[in-house]
Amino acid sequence: xxxxxxxxxRVICKSGTSVKIECxxxxxQATTMFWYRQFPKQSLMLMAxxxxxxxxxxxxxxxxxxxxxxxxxxxxxxxxxxxxxxxxSSFYICSARDSLGELFFGEGSRLTVL
Amino acid sequence: xxxxxxxxxxxxxxxxxxxxxxxxxxxxxxxxxxxxxxxHSQGPQYIIHGLKNNETNEMASLIITEDRKSSTLILPHAxxxxxxxxxxxxxxxxxxxxxxxxVFGAGTILRVKS
Numbered sequence: 250x251x252x253x254x255x256x257x258x259r260v261i262c263k264s265g266t267s268v269k270i271e272c273x274x275x276x277x278q279a280t281t282m283f284w285y286r287q288f289p290k291q292s293l294m295l296m297a298x299x300x301x302x303x304x305x306x307x308x309x310x311x312x313x314x315x316x317x318x319x320x321x322x323x324x325x326x327x328x329x330x331x332x333x334x335x336x337x338s339s340f341y342i343c344s345a346r347d348s349l350g351e352l353f354f355g356e357g358s359r360l361t362v363l
Numbered sequence: 364x365x366x367x368x369x370x371x372x373x374x375x376x377x378x379x380x381x382x383x384x385x386x387x388x389x390x391x392x393x394x395x396x397x398x399x400x401x402x403h404s405q406g407p408q409y410i411i412h413g414l415k416n417n418e419t420n421e422m423a424s425l426i427i428t429e430d431r432k433s434s435t436l437i438l439p440h441a442x443x444x445x446x447x448x449x450x451x452x453x454x455x456x457x458x459x460x461x462x463x464x465x466v467f468g469a470g471t472i473l474r475v476k477s
Contacts, residue, residue, distance in 0.1 A: 253406075283464055292450070293407070293467040342406050344465070352465060354399075354406035 251277050253345045255355035262333055263363055270328045270358045272343030278323035279345035283352070284316075287340040299326045333362045367451045372472040375445075381438040383471050385451030388432040393455050396427060397465070398436045400447040400473075407450065407467075410436065441475045448472050 252275040262268050272282055280301050285293040297318050298306045305318035315337075317329040326345075330337050342357045368386040375381040387396065397412040411418055411425045413434075418425045424437040438445055450470040 255406075285467075292448075292469050293401075295464060295466060298464060340404070344406075352409075354408070357404065357406045359404070 251275075251345075251347055251351075251353045253279075253343065253353045253355040255341075255343055255358045257358060258356060259359045259361075261361045261363065264334050265332055267329055267331045268333055268360060270330075270341055270343075270360070272326045272328070272345065272355050274324045274345040274347075274353070277345075277347045279326075279347065280323060281346040282320060282326040283344045283346075284318060284326075284328050285342040285344070287342060287357075293342060296328075330360065333360070335362045338362045367453060367468050369449075369451055369468065369471045371469070372474065374474045374476060375438075375441045377443060377475055377477045378440055381441040381445065381473055381475065383436040383438075383449050383451075383473065384433065385436070386433045387451070387453045390431050390453050391455075394453045395455070396425065396431075396434050397452045397454060398423070398425065399450045399452065399465075399467075400445075401450070401470070402444075402447045410449075441473075443475050443477060446473060446475045 254273045256271045282299045284296045286296050287293045295308050296311045299318045299320040301320045301323050307313045320326040338361050340357050340359050344352045344354045346352050395412050395414050398410040399407040401407045411423050413425045427434045448470040450467050
């Protein structure tokens with residue numbers, strides 16, 4: 250099946266710094282990618298929809314200035330958590346949509362903000 | 364997309380069939396039933412999907428009732444590695460312009476025990 254890779258898989262940063270997480274579709278082109286956040290023992294929460302070459306669409310309650318999303322190519326989307334704080338610590342997961350409309354998920358990136 | 368209701372958790376003996384139910388009484392005629400699972404600290408993994416006919420693949424079988432208001436995911440011979448959170452999601456067809464994103468509910472925690 251199609252492969253979606255996230256990097257880094259784990260990151261620890263200090264409060265106030267910014268962290269970038271990459272999501273790559275390795276063997277297909279993805280015009281649309283999605284970013285989710287998951288807190289411990291909770292389900293995945295959709296944060297935003299990222300379309301190649303256009304601005305991301307954010308779900309209600311998600312701060313677009315804090316979670317910057319860039320989808321500059323058909324195989325790469327990035328999520329930047331700006332001025333991270335401990336409450337931003339979470340498991341961030343991306344998914345990518347292939348040409349048939351099916352969705353494939355990355356392995357997730359665990360962010361810990363100290 | 365229609366909402367789904369799943370039991371919070373289930374236990375299953377190793378080697379036995381695991382039957383995971385899902386209620387989706389408000390499903391629309393153009394909505395499919397999708398199943399994903401998430402093993403701890405990993406991204407979701409696609410299992411199977413169907414519209415109204417029963418489906419089977421190498422991982423599982425999906426039984427959808429005739430009125431489509433509920434379905435059951437069957438893992439025929441559960442192993443310890445099948446311990447995960449299983450999500451039942453209904454969404455419009457993948458190729459639909461509105462069928463892009465997946466919204467996750469709470470899912471069912473399946474514990475396979477030896």
